[in-house]
Amino acid sequence: MSARLTTQSVTVRFHGLTALEDVSISLDQGEILGLLGPNGAGKTTLVNVLSGFTRPSGGTVKVNEIDLTRARPDVLARRGIVRTFQSVRLFQRMTVRENVQVPVFAHHAGSVEGEQAAQRALEFVGLAEESDRIAGSLPYTQERLVGIARALALEPKFLMLDEPAAGMNDVEGAQLVELIARIPAQYGCGVLLIEHNMPVVMAVCERLHVLRGGRTLASGPREEIRRNPDVIESYLGGH
Numbered sequence: 187m188s189a190r191l192t193t194q195s196v197t198v199r200f201h202g203l204t205a206l207e208d209v210s211i212s213l214d215q216g217e218i219l220g221l222l223g224p225n226g227a228g229k230t231t232l233v234n235v236l237s238g239f240t241r242p243s244g245g246t247v248k249v250n251e252i253d254l255t256r257a258r259p260d261v262l263a264r265r266g267i268v269r270t271f272q273s274v275r276l277f278q279r280m281t282v283r284e285n286v287q288v289p290v291f292a293h294h295a296g297s298v299e300g301e302q303a304a305q306r307a308l309e310f311v312g313l314a315e316e317s318d319r320i321a322g323s324l325p326y327t328q329e330r331l332v333g334i335a336r337a338l339a340l341e342p343k344f345l346m347l348d349e350p351a352a353g354m355n356d357v358e359g360a361q362l363v364e365l366i367a368r369i370p371a372q373y374g375c376g377v378l379l380i381e382h383n384m385p386v387v388m389a390v391c392e393r394l395h396v397l398r399g400g401r402t403l404a405s406g407p408r409e410e411i412r413r414n415p416d417v418i419e420s421y422l423g424g425h
């Protein structure tokens with residue numbers, strides 16, 4: 187059965203600052219949902235809540251009917267909820283392959299399946315031939331691809347990508363779009379994509395959820411969001 191990841195009325199407060207208020211989203215396996223909003227809108231905080239790095243002050247996180255609101259990141263990863271980070275930190279002296287294997291082996295220590303999953307992920311992101319290279323010698327874009335391969339090697343049901351194209355040039359960004367678009371078919375997972383680059387978002391996301399000031403501004407199919415006057419005024423600015 188296909189699974190659905192949801193938040194229901196999630197609120198996060200940090201010492202008086204409300205980072206998220208009453209945010210409800212859903213992500214189905216097999217779809218790509220774009221999460222948009224200006225700086226400070228609460229996008230990363232929502233991903234932190236979904237991946238267990240931040241406990242919400244209110245609301246729930248569920249996969250189907252299973253409540254995972256207070257689950258730790260490793261528990262969520264085992265249940266197939268995996269995220270990447272805005273700034274990837276690789277083990278500089280390890281090889282590319284070892285970097286991808288580390289999280290996999292944390293789940294199934296040293297297994298053949300784990301090795302195979304890491305290999306598949308490296309092939310998928312186009313880095314199989316760089317597997318034996320020392321991670322510290324990789325250019326920036328490839329470093330970011332290793333971060334995505336790491337997450338994919340866990341064979342997630344739900345993958346959250348936090349600004350994966352940040353710092354890439356247009357050609358690299360376009361290649362990444364093509365790669366992200368293939369993730370649901372290849373891995374059968376749902377993808378939550380945080381991305382500021384509007385052409386990237388519009389190219390790969392069927393549905394969008396827009397945050398502003400920690401609240402939901404709009405949510406719906408891409409074409410509807412593109413025409414939404416509130417979104418145009420407050421965020422898209424004519425893009």
Ligand SMILES: Nc1ncnc2c1ncn2[C@@H]1O[C@H](COP(=O)(O)OP(=O)(O)OP(=O)(O)O)[C@@H](O)[C@H]1O
Nearest residue numbers: 200203204205223224225226227228229230231232
């Ligand atoms: N750990 C924290 N402690 C205090 N305030 C925080 C913390 N994390 C985030 N915030 C605040 O919560 C708000 C939402 O931040 P968040 O990083 O989620 O926004 P964002 O939409 O991801 O922004 P950006 O596009 O800049 O990454 C901001 O005002 C931020 O300063």
